[in-house]
Each structure stands twice: as structure tokens, then as C-alpha cells.
Amino acid sequence: MDNYPGRYFRLALTPDPFVYHINGTAAFIRHRALPYQLTKAAGYLMYPRLPKTFKNTYAFKVSAPSFIYPDDYVPNVQLLGPFLDEIELLCFESLPSSLPSPGTIHELESLAREFQFTYNVHLPSDLDPGNPERKERDNFVESILRVVELTLPLAPTAYILHLPYRQAQIGQICDRAWQLRISDCLRRLSEAGVPDHALCIETLDYPLEWIEQILQGLDLSICLDMGHLIVNHQNVETAYHRFAGRTRMIHLHGVSDGKDHLSLEVLNQNQLDEIFSVLKQFTGTVSLEVFSFNHLLNSLAVLEKNLR
Numbered sequence: 001m002d003n004y005p006g007r008y009f010r011l012a013l014t015p016d017p018f019v020y021h022i023n024g025t026a027a028f029i030r031h032r033a034l035p036y037q038l039t040k041a042a043g044y045l046m047y048p049r050l051p052k053t054f055k056n057t058y059a060f061k062v063s064a065p066s067f068i069y070p071d072d073y074v075p076n077v078q079l080l081g082p083f084l085d086e087i088e089l090l091c092f093e094s095l096p097s098s099l100p101s102p103g104t105i106h107e108l109e110s111l112a113r114e115f116q117f118t119y120n121v122h123l124p125s126d127l128d129p130g131n132p133e134r135k136e137r138d139n140f141v142e143s144i145l146r147v148v149e150l151t152l153p154l155a156p157t158a159y160i161l162h163l164p165y166r167q168a169q170i171g172q173i174c175d176r177a178w179q180l181r182i183s184d185c186l187r188r189l190s191e192a193g194v195p196d197h198a199l200c201i202e203t204l205d206y207p208l209e210w211i212e213q214i215l216q217g218l219d220l221s222i223c224l225d226m227g228h229l230i231v232n233h234q235n236v237e238t239a240y241h242r243f244a245g246r247t248r249m250i251h252l253h254g255v256s257d258g259k260d261h262l263s264l265e266v267l268n269q270n271q272l273d274e275i276f277s278v279l280k281q282f283t284g285t286v287s288l289e290v291f292s293f294n295h296l297l298n299s300l301a302v303l304e305k306n307l308r
Contacts, residue, residue, distance in 0.1 A: 047071075048293055050083040054300060055117070058307060060250075060279065061085035061157075063120065063287035068296050073100050074107050081115035088160075088287045089151065094124035094143040099150060109153050120158040120249065120285060121151050128166055129185035130178040137181060141188045148194055157285060158200045158249050160223045165206045174210040183214045196220055200249045203228050208243065215246060225251035226275055227260040227289070230267075240278045250282060251289040254299070263295040264288075264302040276306045 047069050054062045063086035066076045077087055089108070091099055100108070112119060124147060127140040148159060167178050190196050200223035201215060208222070215222065224247045226236050240247065252275065254262035264272070279286065288299045 047075075047079055048297075049079060050297065050300070053083045055083070055085050058279075058286075058303075060282050061118070061285040062300075062303070063088050063285050064296055065122075065287065065289060065291060066090050067291050068293055073104055074111070077108055077111050081111050081117050084117060086118045086120060086157065086285050086287070087112075088289070089119050089121045089154070089156070091122060091147050091151070092125050094126055094139075094147075096146070099147065102150070105150060105153055112154065119151070119154045119156050120160060120287070121147065121154070121156045122160045123147055123162075125162040125164075127162075129163060130165065130167060130181050132167075132177075132181070137185050140185055141192070144189060145192055145194070156198065158198050158221065158223070159194070160200050160202055160249060160251075162202055162204060163211065164204060165210075174206070179211065179214065182211065183217070186214065186218055186220065190218060197248075202251065203234075203239070205232050207234075208239065220246070221248040222246045223249040223251060225289070226278075227251065227253040227255050230255045230271060231258060231260045236271075236274045237278060240282075244281075247282070248284045250279070250284065250286045252286055252299070253289045254295075261290055261295075263290060264299040267302075272302070272306060279307065 062084050064080055064084055065088045066073050066080075067090050069076050069079060073089070080087055089100075093099075108119070123144055127143055128136055129140040131137055131140075144161070163182055165174075165178065167175050186199075189199065196219045198221070200221040201211065202223040203225045205228065214220070222243050224240060224243065228251070229236050229239055252264065253260055254264045254266040256262055256266040267275070288296055288303070290296050290299055
């Protein structure tokens with residue numbers, strides 16, 4: 001368990017990176033939530049920093065999410081920006097109150113100039129572009145466009161997008177009506193000005209082949225989430241070689257007993273060999289998609305060890 005000493009209290013990270021204990025009281029933490037306010041009220045929190053820079057270290061860019069420390073966007077970026085090539089700005093929730101404010105975006109823009117790094121943006125994942133209800137699909141398009149417009153000053157290298165399949169249990173055959181609804185939503189984003197090449201569709205729990213024709217038809221990119229591939233028993237190397245030409249982003253995290261977004265150190269050597277055979281060929285961005293300092297620190301160590 002990681003312990004962050006403060007002046008008047010201790011903030012202890014539990015094994016679940018989304019649940020924290022403050023003076024023994026559990027609290028669910030999101031950006032702009034309790035720890036940041038407590039920091040202002042009680043004094044300060046001393047967060048650990050990465051021991052060295054990983055800027056311009058590999059052929060690919062090294063990225064991490066904007067939620068490594070249990071704090072707001074700006075403190076996370078201040079702590080991570082000097083050490084990484086890119087920051088994955090997490091906008092998981094579509095409610096405007098959950099998104100960074102224009103003032104925060106301005107601060108984030110200034111930090112990118114100061115520390116010389118770039119951003120990619122993870123678009124909201126609580127939306128359903130394949131929903132049979134037109135109002136739900138309209139909400140998807142409107143919400144995604146809102147986040148894209150909000151983050152334009154950051155000049156993101158990529159926008160990461162989930163296209164969940166929630167219509168029925170995943171089987172061998174895809175629902176054609178779902179494909180048409182997905183395609184229509186993506187077309188509307190393109191017509192509204194979202195750059196096709198910058199929109200990266202993330203691998204989830206269904207075969208990417210289900211939307212391969214849509215990706216080709218709209219010339220979209222891919223975010224190859226290797227942790228998702230592993231947890232769904234898909235071969236990392238096979239998926240990469242099939243979609244290498246469209247893969248601009250890789251999400252990388254450990255998987256153990258069906259749980260993902262863990263440190264890379266939980267993977268066995270065979271899994272690591274498959275992953276690093278791909279990374280040695282890749283020149284896009286690799287985001288270590290973990291959500292705690294220790295998971296990031298240990299994952300960077302695994303990266304360094306296997307890419308010597």
C-alpha cells in the first residue's frame with residue numbers, strides 16, 4: 001500500500017486504484033474531488049515523483065493517464081509532464097460538470113509548452129453510439145463534439161474512442177443494425193470536422209474485425225489496447241500485424257485473474273515477449289494505462305528492462 005504523508009493527515013492508496021482511504025474513511029475519487037480540496041485546507045500532500053525522464057527514450061512516445069495521483073488534472077500534469085512525452089487526458093464521463101473547465105484547459109496548454117510534451121484525449125466512455133434509440137445516438141455525437149471542441153487548444157495527437165457493443169451477448173456474428181448505427185454516428189463526427197485520422201477506435205471485448213470495414217471506409221485509426229486483447233484471449237501479435245497500418249496508439253497495462261489496468265510486472269514472460277516484439281516495431285504513442293503511481297513506476301521499469 002502506498003502512503004502519501006501530509007501535514008495533518010495521511011492519504012493511503014488501496015489496491016483498487018479508484019478507491020482511496022483518508023484517515024481510514026473510504027472515498028471514491030475523481031478529478032477535482034476530495035484530496036485536492038483537503039490539500040488546500042490541511043496544508044499539502046507530498047506526492048512521489050518519477051526518478052528519471054523518459055522523454056525521447058524510445059522510438060515511440062511514452063504516455064500515462066492524467067490520473068496517476070489522486071488529485072485534479074493540473075497537479076497530475078505538473079508532476080508527470082517533466083518526465084513523459086505525452087499525457088493521456090482522461091475525459092471518461094460526458095457530463096459537463098465532469099469535464100475540465102476552459103480555465104483548466106488553458107493551464108494544461110501552458111504546462112505542455114513549459115515541459116515540452118503533447119496530449120492525447122480519451123473521449124467519454126459512458127455513451128452508446130450503437131443504441132437503437134436515436135436520442136442516445138444524438139447525445140453521443142453532441143457529447144463527443146463538445147469534448148473535442150473543449151480540448152482543441154491542447155492540439156491532441158489523437159482522440160481515443162470506445163464503440164461498445166451493448167445490444168446482446170457477444171457471439172460469433174455481429175449485429176448488422178448495430179454496425180449501421182455505429183457507422184452513421186462516426187460519419188456525423190467526420191462531417192462535423194473531427195479529423196478522421198486522429199480518431200482512434202479502441203479495441204474492446206469484441207473482435208475488431210466487426211468494424212474493420214467501417215474503419216476502412218472512414219479512414220479511421222486504431223488504439224490497440226493490449227490489456228483488453230489479453231483479457232479477452234486475443235493474440236497481441238496477430239492483432240497488431242493485421243491492423244499495424246492503422247494503429248496510432250497502444251494502450252498497455254497488466255492483466256491478472258481477469259483484472260486489467262494493473263502494472264506490467266504481473267504479466268508472464270511469454271506475454272511480455274509478445275508485447276515487446278510489437279513495441280520494437282512501433283513508432284506511435286504507447287500509453288501505460290494504469291491509475292496509480294506504483295503501477296506506473298513498476299510498468300516503466302518493465303519497459304526499460306525489456307527494451308535495453
